[in-house]
Amino acid sequence: xxxxxxxxxxxxxxxxxxxxxxxxxxxxxxxxxxxxxxxxxxxxxxxxxxxxxxxxxxxxxxxxxxxxxxxxxxxxxxxxxxxxxxxxxxxxxxxxxxxxxxxxxxxxxxxxxxxxxxxxxxxxxxxxxxxxxxxxxxxxxxxxxxxxxxxxxxxxxxxxxxxxxxxxxxxxxxxxxxxxxxxxxxxxxxxxxxxxxxxxxxxxxxxxxxxxxxxxxxxxxxxxxxxxxxxxxxxxxxxxxxxxxxxxxxxxxxxxxxxxxxxxxxxxxxxxxxxxxx
Numbered sequence: 001x002x003x004x005x006x007x008x009x010x011x012x013x014x015x016x017x018x019x020x021x022x023x024x025x026x027x028x029x030x031x032x033x034x035x036x037x038x039x040x041x042x043x044x045x046x047x048x049x050x051x052x053x054x055x056x057x058x059x060x061x062x063x064x065x066x067x068x069x070x071x072x073x074x075x076x077x078x079x080x081x082x083x084x085x086x087x088x089x090x091x092x093x094x095x096x097x098x099x100x101x102x103x104x105x106x107x108x109x110x111x112x113x114x115x116x117x118x119x120x121x122x123x124x125x126x127x128x129x130x131x132x133x134x135x136x137x138x139x140x141x142x143x144x145x146x147x148x149x150x151x152x153x154x155x156x157x158x159x160x161x162x163x164x165x166x167x168x169x170x171x172x173x174x175x176x177x178x179x180x181x182x183x184x185x186x187x188x189x190x191x192x193x194x195x196x197x198x199x200x201x202x203x204x205x206x207x208x209x210x211x212x213x214x215x216x217x218x219x220x221x222x223x224x225x226x227x228x229x230x231x232x233x234x235x236x237x238x239x240x241x242x243x244x245x246x247x248x249x250x251x252x253x254x255x256x257x258x259x260x261x262x263x264x265x266x267x268x269x270x271x272x273x274x275x276x277x278x
Contacts, residue, residue, distance in 0.1 A: 007069050007070075008030065009271070011184060014031070016031045017029070017264075029061060050143045052147070064148060069152050070144070071160050077157070084125040121170075121197040141154070162270070164260060176233070181205075181238065235256065
């Protein structure tokens with residue numbers, strides 16, 4: 001028996017989701033915009049209205065008894081790649097990280113954060129750290145409690161995307177820079193650069209049109225100046241964009257649109273995958 005699940009992808013200006021019934025994802029059925037100032041930088045500012053909205057959507061579709069898996073807004077997590085000094089993966093990697101206390105330059109103390117840790121390929125051994133302030137994560141737990149739902153998992157958006165792209169990234173040549181441009185609400189995108197399976201650069205792109213093209217091209221050029229081993233670039237798009245032909249011309253490549261059907265997005269696909277060790 002498969003648990004009946006609802007997958008939710010959260011953004012500062014809206015949410016979307018789909019049902020997984022008997023292990024099979026159904027089409028996107030949950031979509032709603034969020035009023036301005038409901039959320040800022042991933043932090044829910046109006047917890048009760050957000051809880052009411054989520055609860056009402058699930059009641060409307062008869063899903064209130066389903067288990068909910070939710071991907072936090074992209075701005076909710078801060079990312080770092082950490083060289084891992086231990087020979088074996090410890091039973092409690094978060095505790096081990098606090099023991100070695102590497103310089104992370106996070107905007108909050110490590111003890112005030114929830115941590116998501118995933119091993120990365122290559123040598124020396126490295127791990128990908130996603131850290132979210134405890135106050136932010138606890139606020140989202142409060143939202144889902146107010147919604148009256150069974151919250152099974154909260155996950156960073158970026159780790160969901162990487163999980164969904166794992167096979168593609170594993171096949172990529174080590175000298176290839178993979179650039180993922182993901183839509184993030186109205187007129188906002190997020191660029192993630194990955195090389196040899198390791199995330200190396202991420203930033204929000206707040207522009208559209210020529211500005212978006214310039215920002216993306218500058219970001220790729222900036223990274224390539226830091227890493228002379230890069231020989232070519234592969235551009236992945238999570239949705240159709242008007243600037244595609246301009247990007248292809250400026251980067252001298254053919255972009256690829258990632259369509260993870262039957263999932264509604266890479267985030268929802270990765271969210272549905274079994275959790276890795278964390």
